[in-house]
Amino acid sequence: MTHADSRPHPSMADKSASIDAFCARARIMPVITIAREQDILPLADALAAGGLTVLEITLRSAHGLSAIRRLREERPNLCVGAGTVLDLAMLDAVQQAGAQFIVTPGSTRELLEAALASPVPLLPGISTASDLMLGYAMGYRRFKLFPAEVCGGTAALKAFAGPFGDVRFCPTGGVNPGNLQRYMEQPNVMCVGGTWMLDSQWINNGDWASVQHSSAAALALLD
Ligand SMILES: O=C(O)C(=O)C[C@H](O)[C@H](O)COP(=O)(O)O
Numbered sequence: 001m002t003h004a005d006s007r008p009h010p011s012m013a014d015k016s017a018s019i020d021a022f023c024a025r026a027r028i029m030p031v032i033t034i035a036r037e038q039d040i041l042p043l044a045d046a047l048a049a050g051g052l053t054v055l056e057i058t059l060r061s062a063h064g065l066s067a068i069r070r071l072r073e074e075r076p077n078l079c080v081g082a083g084t085v086l087d088l089a090m091l092d093a094v095q096q097a098g099a100q101f102i103v104t105p106g107s108t109r110e111l112l113e114a115a116l117a118s119p120v121p122l123l124p125g126i127s128t129a130s131d132l133m134l135g136y137a138m139g140y141r142r143f144k145l146f147p148a149e150v151c152g153g154t155a156a157l158k159a160f161a162g163p164f165g166d167v168r169f170c171p172t173g174g175v176n177p178g179n180l181q182r183y184m185e186q187p188n189v190m191c192v193g194g195t196w197m198l199d200s201q202w203i204n205n206g207d208w209a210s211v212q213h214s215s216a217a218a219l220a221l222l223d
Contacts (some may be wrong), residue, residue, distance in 0.1 A: 016121075019142040043203060053079060084104075126143045132167065
């Protein structure tokens with residue numbers, strides 16, 4: 001699966017619909033950086049047992065690509081996306097690995113254009129109206145707001161709702177159980193991303209029960 005893929009490419013409307021579907025399923029998207037290969041399956045299983053079944057696996061560690069590949073092969077019921085995709089080589093690599101969606105922390109014309117020609121939906125990161133307008137002009141209507149708390153949080157989301165009424169966001173960066181509900185109450189928020197359920201001590205200790213509990217507790221705040 002590369003951007004030279006010969007299958008018909010979905011339209012931007014189809015890609016937005018597919019992003020809407022995985023965000024609605026997720027509500028909370030764990031942003032996962034795998035430090036040890038042995039953690040991949042038990043960590044994904046703990047998140048899933050806590051109700052989080054849409055995972056963003058970052059390329060911040062050497063295990064990112066193999067984690068995407070492995071989860072696609074061995075956990076077909078999960079929805080597995082790639083994060084921290086910074087350039088075209090990474091975009092290509094995560095598609096080859098089977099990523100079902102792609103998230104970038106920011107927006108470059110090169111990445112936005114390449115993803116237009118790809119069957120895999122891209123959720124580009126933005127932090128300003130100008131970033132957003134770069135993608136908007138190419139047809140993008142779904143964005144990651146990053147780093148959400150730093151670039152204005154819910155006040156920024158309310159402000160963006162005026163000029164960009166048809167845009168929806170996945171705020172990520174500084175989201176936690178204390179502000180989660182406030183974010184999810186915004187009409188232009190589809191889901192949030194975060195790392196608070198991935199405490200490194202729990203993971204290093206193999207304390208999967210705490211990962212599961214933290215995931216389930218966060219989802220319970222939204223019911
Ligand atoms: O590396 C990327 O591409 C990212 O997406 C960064 C993550 O979104 C943040 O690291 C989430 O950060 P916190 O939830 O504040 O811990």
